[in-house]
Amino acid sequence: MLQKTLADFTDKEIMPVRDKIDDDVTHEKIINPILKKLQVDLGCQRNAIPKDYGGNQLSIVACALKQEQVGRGDYGISMHSAVTEWCWVPVLLAHLAPFSPKAKAWAKAVLDEFAPKFTSNEFHAGCFNMSEPDSACDIENAQNEGRTIKVTAKLEGNEWVINGNKLWASNAGIADLNCVICNMDPKLGIDAFALVYVPEPWPGVSHGKPEVKCGMQSDRNNSTYFDNVRVPKEWGLQGPEAWALFKNALAAPMPLNAAHAVGILQGAFDVLLDYTGERVAGGKPIRQHLSSAMILGEMASVIT
Ligand SMILES: Cc1cc2nc3c(=O)[nH]c(=O)nc-3n(C[C@H](O)[C@H](O)[C@H](O)COP(=O)(O)OP(=O)(O)OC[C@H]3O[C@@H](n4cnc5c(N)ncnc54)[C@H](O)[C@@H]3O)c2cc1C
Structure with a gap:
């Protein structure tokens, strides 16, 4: 049923215009109307939000079926959709799986604050903001234990203060919510690793120019600059549990990417x-x- 719905969507909404997608530099003419139909009308921006928050709580297999069908039409449209799901994966896991009360409280704070936007009838996007100018696959490499992350998050009173640059993340610059991969002190590795959710627009968050690519116009990749960005303490989780959630979140896109291909x-x-x-x-x-x-x-x- 899901596969058929998305196959029909791709045939009807993407196939007739896919040759023109690369020319839609502003995304306003072709790309955003398609994304709104997929993400809002078909409800895909709710896929990785728990059922008790009004989300679809789809399995990875179901999300992969979406990637296969939408990717058949346009890589960037399906990438956009997958990355919104990716942004939500850490809190979805913390909410559903057996994590500590501290991790559950973090998931609750993030879900209470941001899930209503994504389950509404307005178009919203998420970003998993991890890669950095000096380190991207080295951040993904678990053996480095987060020691190559240069974006820092420091706790000051009841706030996280984030500084540094991210690079290349999909949906950066158009997302309403970032899951920012940080470290409180990179020397300490996993113990200081932190996942902090940052909404946009937000004071201190800015972006560069979108990357120019060939054949992937609808996947918006951009830098993100964090300049003394302050968010409430409740929106961040640090330490080994945050690291465990990050590693699981890194595994989530693999079946999606395979289906995508x-x-x-x-x-x-x-x-x-x-x-x-x-x-x-x-x-x-x-x-x-x-x-x-x-x-x-x-x-x-x-x-x-
Ligand atoms: C279309 C697209 C979408 C993306 N979306 C996102 C996103 O949503 N979020 C996000 O955070 N990032 C995103 N990225 C960035 C992506 O995660 C990185 O490109 C990826 O992690 C690889 O990093 P890199 O390109 O910097 O490769 P590099 O770090 O430059 O590595 C390139 C190669 O160098 C070698 N190498 C690097 N380090 C070592 C080492 N220590 N030892 C031995 N060999 C090494 C390896 O062969 C490696 O494959 C996206 C990128 C693209 C192209």
Whole structure:
């Protein structure tokens, strides 16, 4: 049912305009109207919000099915949707899984404050703001235990104070909520690791120019600058539990990305199938020649 709904959505809303998506630099003409239909009308911006907060609380498998179908139409649209889910994964896990009362209180504070926006009929986006200019895959590498993170979060009274630069995150600059990957003191590794939620617009948060890419216009990638950004203490969690949630959150996109890749392959294969059916050479459509049919068959067997 979910797969069929999203397949129909992709065929109806994305396929007819996908050749024009890369030209929609402001996102206003084509991209945002599609995102609003997917994220608000079909409810995908609620996918990683718990049911008791009005969310869909979808499984990873269900989210992966979405990625496959939407990715078949446009990589960036599906990436946008997945990253909003990603932003919510740490609090979703803390809320549902057996974590400490401290982690549960953090999840409750974040959900109480921000979930109502995402379950409303307004369009909202989330950002998992992790990568940095000097370290991206080295932050993802758990062996480094968060020691390469340079964005710092310090506790001052009842507030977190965040400073530093993030780079490349999807939805940065358009997101209403960031899950910011920080460290209180990188030398201390996991013990000082912190996950802090920062809404936008917010004093001290700014962005650079969106990255120019080829074929991924609807996935907005941007830098984020944190300049003495102050948020309430309740919106951040530090220490080994935050680290455990981060590691789990890093695993979550893997099946989504795999399904995403299958969708992209399927989309490319569909184009190829059309072309080889229309192009006539040697007296018949080229896909009816044995050599072409063998290649197409081999490709189809890899995708499905
Ligand atoms: C389309 C797109 C969307 C993205 N979305 C997000 C997002 O939503 N949130 C976010 O935070 N980031 C995002 N990123 C950034 C992404 O997470 C990083 O690009 C990724 O982690 C790889 O980091 P890097 O590009 O800096 O590679 P680098 O860190 O430059 O590493 C490149 C290569 O160098 C080698 N290398 C690096 N360090 C070491 C080492 N210590 N030892 C040995 N070899 C090493 C490895 O071979 C590695 O593969 C996105 C990037 C893209 C392109």
